Amino acid sequence: MKTFATVLFLLFISLDVFSQYTHQDTLRGSVTPERAWWDVTNYKIAVTPDYAAKTIKGSSRITYKISGNVTASMQIDLQQPMQLDSVFIGTQRTKLSYQRDGNVFYIQLPAGYPNGLTADSIELFYSGKPREAVNPPWDGGWIWKKDPEGRPWMSVACQGLGASVWYPCKDYQGDEPENGASLSMTVADPLSAISNGRLKEKRSNGDGTTTWTWAVVNPINNYNIVPYIGYYTNWKEDYAGVKGNLECSYWVLEKNIDKAKAQFGRDVKRMLKCFEEWFGPYPFYEDSYKLVEAPHLGMEHQSAVAYGNKYMNGYLGMDLSGSGWGREWDYIIVHESGHEWFANNITTQDIADMWIHEGFTTYSEVVFVECNYGKKAADEYCQGLRKSISNDSKVIGPYGVNKEGSGDMYPKGANLIHTIRQIIDNEKTFKDILKGLNKDFYHKITTSKEVEEYISRKSGKDLSKVFDQYLRDTRIPVLEYKIENDAISYRWRECIAGFNMPVRIYAKNKAYTINATENWQTLSMKQLDEKEFSVDKNFYIHSSKSDYVIPKLKN
Numbered sequence: 001m002k003t004f005a006t007v008l009f010l011l012f013i014s015l016d017v018f019s020q021y022t023h024q025d026t027l028r029g030s031v032t033p034e035r036a037w038w039d040v041t042n043y044k045i046a047v048t049p050d051y052a053a054k055t056i057k058g059s060s061r062i063t064y065k066i067s068g069n070v071t072a073s074m075q076i077d078l079q080q081p082m083q084l085d086s087v088f089i090g091t092q093r094t095k096l097s098y099q100r101d102g103n104v105f106y107i108q109l110p111a112g113y114p115n116g117l118t119a120d121s122i123e124l125f126y127s128g129k130p131r132e133a134v135n136p137p138w139d140g141g142w143i144w145k146k147d148p149e150g151r152p153w154m155s156v157a158c159q160g161l162g163a164s165v166w167y168p169c170k171d172y173q174g175d176e177p178e179n180g181a182s183l184s185m186t187v188a189d190p191l192s193a194i195s196n197g198r199l200k201e202k203r204s205n206g207d208g209t210t211t212w213t214w215a216v217v218n219p220i221n222n223y224n225i226v227p228y229i230g231y232y233t234n235w236k237e238d239y240a241g242v243k244g245n246l247e248c249s250y251w252v253l254e255k256n257i258d259k260a261k262a263q264f265g266r267d268v269k270r271m272l273k274c275f276e277e278w279f280g281p282y283p284f285y286e287d288s289y290k291l292v293e294a295p296h297l298g299m300e301h302q303s304a305v306a307y308g309n310k311y312m313n314g315y316l317g318m319d320l321s322g323s324g325w326g327r328e329w330d331y332i333i334v335h336e337s338g339h340e341w342f343a344n345n346i347t348t349q350d351i352a353d354m355w356i357h358e359g360f361t362t363y364s365e366v367v368f369v370e371c372n373y374g375k376k377a378a379d380e381y382c383q384g385l386r387k388s389i390s391n392d393s394k395v396i397g398p399y400g401v402n403k404e405g406s407g408d409m410y411p412k413g414a415n416l417i418h419t420i421r422q423i424i425d426n427e428k429t430f431k432d433i434l435k436g437l438n439k440d441f442y443h444k445i446t447t448s449k450e451v452e453e454y455i456s457r458k459s460g461k462d463l464s465k466v467f468d469q470y471l472r473d474t475r476i477p478v479l480e481y482k483i484e485n486d487a488i489s490y491r492w493r494e495c496i497a498g499f500n501m502p503v504r505i506y507a508k509n510k511a512y513t514i515n516a517t518e519n520w521q522t523l524s525m526k527q528l529d530e531k532e533f534s535v536d537k538n539f540y541i542h543s544s545k546s547d548y549v550i551p552k553l554k555n
Helices: 004-018 023-029 254-279 331-338 355-373 375-388 411-424 427-440 448-459 464-471
Strands: 038-050 055-066 073-077 083-089 098-101 104-108 119-128 141-146 152-157 181-188 192-194 198-204 209-216 228-230 232-241 244-253 289-293 305-307 346-348 444-446 478-484 487-493 502-507 510-515 521-524 533-535 542-545
Touching: 023 073, 023 104, 073 119, 083 098, 083 104, 181 192, 192 209, 192 232, 228 289, 232 254, 232 289, 244 254, 254 289, 254 331, 254 355, 254 427, 305 331, 331 355, 346 355, 355 375, 355 411, 355 448, 375 411, 411 427, 411 448, 411 464, 427 448, 448 464, 478 533, 510 521
Parallel strands: 038 181, 244 289, 289 305, 346 444, 478 542
Antiparallel strands: 038 055, 055 119, 073 104, 083 119, 098 104, 141 152, 152 228, 181 209, 192 228, 198 209, 232 244, 478 487, 487 521, 502 510, 502 533
16 A cells, blocks of 8 residues: 555656646547547548648548547547638538637537437538648658659658648547548649558549549558659559458559569568568458558558658668668568558557557568578677667657657667567467467557567566566666686676566577576586677677676585
8 A cells, every 4th residue: 555655756756747748748648538438430531732832621521439428529639720610510410619729629519419329420621731741751741742853742741740730530549440441632633642542433523633532441540541642653463462362552653663663573572471471461451552652751551651762772772770681672661561560450559659569560670581581680680770779768658648658669679579589489489479469459459568468478478577677667687697616697687676587698509598587596507618608699688797706516
């Protein structure tokens, strides 16, 4: 039981943490009473951009089910300076009033609502000049660019920033539309307008514009629903996947078609083959797989992956690992497609747990290297990623305020997974866990804790201290050791209380797994020369010689 002093201390700590965040952060990142009573089942979005004025107008029809006690209003997110023009509810199209609170609108519901309804819809008409992307995809918004021929080229990149930067929605990662979404784009001829899923209609309006409507039938993150508008050309091919033929469709600027066919032709099918072998079936067969050339580097837009790597190997020609293996393949094709399994299929409720998206997807790069260049190459690639880890803040961020954790979630998350692979020490079990995650959390919202407990349960090993060490602490554990008196003594330091991770060492050309703890332990090892001792580099740890005096072993 907590003492009163302890309660006060925890309260002050909590207030200090949340004082860093604004009222708007909380509205965006938490389940407010005005969000709690309804769950989105479908989005039907329409947008008409004005390239010259850099403005848009459109509508967003949100279908939802009523899942809780209805409040007097509904929270709808739409970021400034965008404006709501009018709101209608239900089949009778009753017009509703609303009030603004920064980036949130409170829609006033009719008296007596819901009157026995279990589901309903609301249609929101909007317009304005959306925030323009400064450095997409990192500093995102609506993108108004020109292609190399000087013609209009438009898109959106809004992960983190939020889909409400350009259309009204429930801008919360924990609520995906379970019955999918559609996006209709009305654009000037002869522009093409591409989006997620499959093309449902291409309608000429007789006024020099055409409306393109695309739709997905699967759940989708808000930030993944995006337009790509430009002078595109298209080709398709089928991939013989584990669930049958998967339609692969590619949309690129006309002048780049030859380069695109060569680059995509080399990496897409071998990526799909590798990931289906390791992670299970591509999660969105019904919606197809697409790569769309984008006016930014790339993003994991579900079934319409944004590609902007300039048809180069590596990350714009660079190897992020420094191992050499990262220049053998196109980083954006592999990494962003990996998100189809981790982020788009398995999605975290709060972005504080985004390491599930980014750590596992970065590990998909390791898997891709292993599939194509072997285990040794994959180990070298994963170890090389460590040079990007700063360990300056925790991988898991604060909950309820729309705040991600450290950028270490990419390389450190991947190295955590690689370390766990060594602890499990059974390749079949490890691969079964990766496949099992995508099967058992198929199209679901989850949390880091749920995933952590799943891996512990399926591996038959209690990994809770390992997860806490790497996700909720910034220190990298140090294996302190001393070789003396025909023995090796060892312990963990720079670690959380109770840290007990086993680790593999090599002594006299033989592998040993030692169950190190914070307390000194000793392993008899006669005539061991220090040059014959090493720690397995696949464990993300540090090691250090100690001045500890080892007691002589009794005969």
